[in-house]
Amino acid sequence: MSRKILLLMAHPAIHRSTVNRSLFKLADQVDYVTAIDLYAEYPDHHIDIDVEQQRLRDHDVVIFQFPMYWYSTPAILKEWQDLVLEYGFAYGSEGKALHDKLFICATSAGGSEDTYCATGYNHFSVRALLQPLEQMASLTGMRYLPPFVLFDSRRAADGEALKTHQKRWRDLLVQLQQHDVDWSFADQAKRSENCLEQLFLRGETP
Amino acid sequence: MTFYLVSAFLYLAAAVIMVPLAKRFGLGSVLGYLMAGIIIGPALGLVGQETNTIQHFAEFGVVMMLFLVGLELEPRALWKMRHKLLGLGGLQVVLTMIAIAGLALAFGLAWQTSLAIGMIFSLSSTAIVLQTLSEKHLTNTEGGRNAFSVLLVQDIAVIPMLALLPLLALAQFTPDSSTLASNGHHTQTLLEMLPPWASALAVLASIILVVVIGHFLARPLFRMVAEAKLRELFVAAALLLVIGIAALMSLVGVSPALGTFLAGVMLANSEFKHELESNIEPFKGLLLGLFFITVGAGINFVVLFENALLVTGLVLAVMIIKGVILLGIAMAFKLKNVGGWLFVLSLAQAGEFGFVLINFSVSQSVLPPDIVQILLLVVAITMFLTPLLFIAYDRIIVPRYQSKSEEAQSDNIEERGKVIIAGIGRYGQIVNRMLTASGVSTVVLDARASQVETVRSVDIKSYFGDATRPEMLHTAGIEEAQMIVIAVDDHHGAIELTQHVKQFHPHVYILARAFDRGHGYQLRAAGADSVVSETFYSALETGSSALKQLGFHPFRVEQKMHAYEHVEEAASDELYEAWKTGSEGERYSSDFRQLFLKLEQAFKTALQRERHEKHLSEDRVWAPPPKRYTDELKDNDQSQ
Structure with a gap:
């Protein structure tokens, strides 16, 4: 198994980024990853639908990489969905272009992990907050993987957290390219947050 | 007449053949000129005694070079350097002077003579070092800037030295009229006719005069000349300024190089900076080349072979003493690694002011005539060896530090190169404002002196000069530029400029403003990387x-x-x-x-x-x- 990965990164202030810029740079150096900086490509938000649809056709894994903005993606990723995931392409009786691709969000959140639960001030888990994307994946026939999250992101660069996260990110890209997903495990852990690493069947190919 | 033509031909031919050869072998132009001098002088004997006279004339190249250096240095930048100047430069001059004088004493020379020799060898060669630094694009490195500070202090130090030397006169070497004849440096100064207080006053007054000329008079003069739109008249005006100030300084006995340097600094902020540079630079280059040739031609091989051991020993001693002192200063000022080594290797020689001081000392009966030839040889040979030290720097020092510094820099955000903006009309102004407001450094050129004056009045730093002229582009820094924005009003000029930049500076990205569709296509055909029609977006x-x-x-x-x-x-x-x-x-x-x-x-x-x-x-x-x-x-x- 060897999948090609499309990384769509949206960060409106990448020059101030500590986490997402480093992850994007790492991914850009990997030859089976096509890394796209959406704000660089479409600074005026005029997204080229044909180009983007062709990119989707050419890849097997789609990653949305973004910092959490008001519990969702930065605006351009929403615009991207609005324009690119057209009827007849991504959904509808003829719209099967995305079927069976893997979809995953790689995001960074300012709050610490314990704030993203019913008792924390953010009240919902990240996975719960990203449900619109999960449902988008569902409607377009993509297989949704639990989000890859870095919490407490503003302080991550100060300690070891960012380094650990970068290591996990490199491993994740390898797994997405090579390893099969244990879907029975995925279904069991359907609504859980921290099962991403256990999902992959290591080193096995059918 | 025929004689002059033939000797001019010899000098030019030697330079034209040897310098490209030297450059091809990576030896730099200075070594090429020096070798050309040796070939036509001591080796083939084609030129003889007149080299001495020519050398005095060619020293004017150093004067012009200092003017150009001054142009690159705004008064504020000079003021910022004051600690470095006093610390680095002052220490270097004083310590080297003491050490070399000590060595001379050990040779059994009188203390007066020893001190004079110390002064002579404390100076380095501004001509060789600055020329080589700019050729190797090292002028703006840490080591290059520090070397320049020291050279500047040395040039200033020449003034008190010239004042001090007559006091060291020894009775037994009463001046001999033949040694005096070759030296035109002091005989025409006003100072000798004046009492000391008046001469000090005269020096002060002339320095003030230079500042006044540079700051208040030069610009209106140049503006007037620019309006006449005669190219050669501007060249004449530029030469008038430099030669005039040099003459004034010589009259009061101050180093002309220092005077023109000061004038250059005063004009560094002016809109004529680049135009002046592009006009003076060819003269400077030729004269400096001539100067290096005469240094090569002046090496007296007869004396050299008779005293081979002594001369070799002295050359080594001078360079090692200077090098060790420079190294000590570099360490004291925390100049480390590549920068420190460049500082040490570039300044470990004697310089052209050494010749001046030697001649002057002889005339003032400070130096016994018998050691003069030896001293001249030592100065010339250390100068000859300097380009070799630069080669050592390139081949040995730089590779050792390269891998380290590359690693350290890999994480930095890439440095943005500068942008040249040709034409500061309505269009260029907006482009320039956007770039400078974003922290990009721009060099703005416009061929209309009145337009430059207008935009300067609203604080847009711009320079008078026709960007379609290659030498103007050169002084504006096209070699280091990353991009040029072509917004000149002249349709045809814009196309020619595009073609020229594309052909000779293919690394520069060309952004051109088109007037209409046809002009846009012409610019594109000429090689513009990006063409924007001035009316399209509005x-x-x-x-x-x-x-x-x-x-x-x-x-x-x-x-x-x-x-x-x-x-x-x-x-x-x-x-x-x-x-x-x-x-x-x-x-x-x-x-x-x-x-x-x-x-x-x-x-x-x-x-x-x-x-x-x-x-x-x-x-x-x-x-x-x-x-x-x-x-x-x-x-x-x-x-x-």
Whole structure:
């Protein structure tokens, strides 16, 4: 198994980024990853639908990489969905272009992990907050993987957290390219947050 | 007359043959000139005694060089350097003077003579070092800047030295008229006729005069000359300034180099900076080359072979003593690694002021005539060895530090190169303001002195000069530039400039402003990387405003505008190719006209089209799916 990965990164202030810029740079150096900086490509938000649809056709894994903005993606990723995931392409009786691709969000959140639960001030888990994307994946026939999250992101660069996260990110890209997903495990852990690493069947190919 | 022509021919021929050869072998131009001098002088004997006279004339190259250095150094930058100047430079001069004087004492010379020798060898060669630094693009490195500080202090130190030397006179070497004759340096100074207080006053007054000339008089003069639009007149004015100040300084016995340096600093902020540079630079280059040739030609091989051991020993001693002192200073001032080594290796020689001081000392009966030849040889040979030290720096020092510094820098955000903006009219001003406000350094040129004055009055730093002239581009720094924005009003000049930059500086990205479609194609054919039509976007804005005013929804108008831009962009290659095949005489062939009509049609369809179920449009915007589309949706989760 060897999948090609499309990384769509949206960060409106990448020059101030500590986490997402480093992850994007790492991914850009990997030859089976096509890394796209959406704000660089479409600074005026005029997204080229044909180009983007062709990119989707050419890849097997789609990653949305973004910092959490008001519990969702930065605006351009929403615009991207609005324009690119057209009827007849991504959904509808003829719209099967995305079927069976893997979809995953790689995001960074300012709050610490314990704030993203019913008792924390953010009240919902990240996975719960990203449900619109999960449902988008569902409607377009993509297989949704639990989000890859870095919490407490503003302080991550100060300690070891960012380094650990970068290591996990490199491993994740390898797994997405090579390893099969244990879907029975995925279904069991359907609504859980921290099962991403256990999902992959290591080193096995059918 | 014939004699002058023949000797001029000899000097030029030697330079034209040897310098390119030396450069090809990576030896640098200075070594090439020096070797050319040795070949036509001691080796072939083609030139003889007149080299001494020529050398005095050629020293004027150093004067011009200091003027150019001054132009690159704003008064504020000079003031910022004051600690370095006093610390680095002062220490270097004093310590080297003491050490070398000590060595001379050990040789059994009188203390007065020893001190004079110390002064002579404490100086380094401004000419060789600055020339080599700029050739190797090292002027703005840490080591280069520090070396320059020291050289500047040495040039200043020459003034008190010249004042001090007569006090060291020894009775037994009463001046001999023959040694005096060759030296034109002191005999015409006013100072000798004045009492000491008056001479000090005269020096002060002339320095003030230079500042006044540089600051207040030069600019109106140049503006007037620029308005006359005669190229050679500006060259004449530039030479007038430099030679005038040099003459004034010589009259009061101050180093002319220092005077012109000061004038250069005063003009560093002026709009004529680059124009002056491009005019003076060829003279400076030729004179300096001539100077290096005379140094080579002046090496007296007879004396050298008779005293081979002594001279070699002295050369080594001088260079090692200077090097060790420089190393100590570098360490004390925390100049480390590559920068420290450049500092040490570049300054460990004696310099052209050494010749001046030697001649002056002889005339003032400070030096016994018998050691003069030896001293001259030591100065010349250390100068000859300096280019070799630079080669050692390139081949040995730099590779050792390269890998380290590259690693350290890999994480930094890449440095942006500077941008040259040709033409500061309405168009160039906006471009420049955007760039400078974003922290990009720009060099602004305009060929109209009045326009430069106007924009300078609103604080846009710009320079008078015609960017379509290659030497002007050179002094504006095209070699280090990353990009040039061509916004000159002259249609034809813009195309020529594009062609020139493309051909000789292919690394520079060319952004050109076009007046109309045809001009745009011509610029593109000339090699512009990006062409923007000056009317396109403002007209597009006007069209959008009109539509909005007529009641179209602003967001829909925005989309139409984008569609228009998109269609234009998509058709541009095809139109350009059609334009290229058109004949010279008729500007637009019938092919082109047909394509243009096709483009008109494309605009119409693109702007009227809404987004339908089957996407036809090139510019698609959000549109709802068909009314009954939900009927066919199923839960994908369940289907798997």
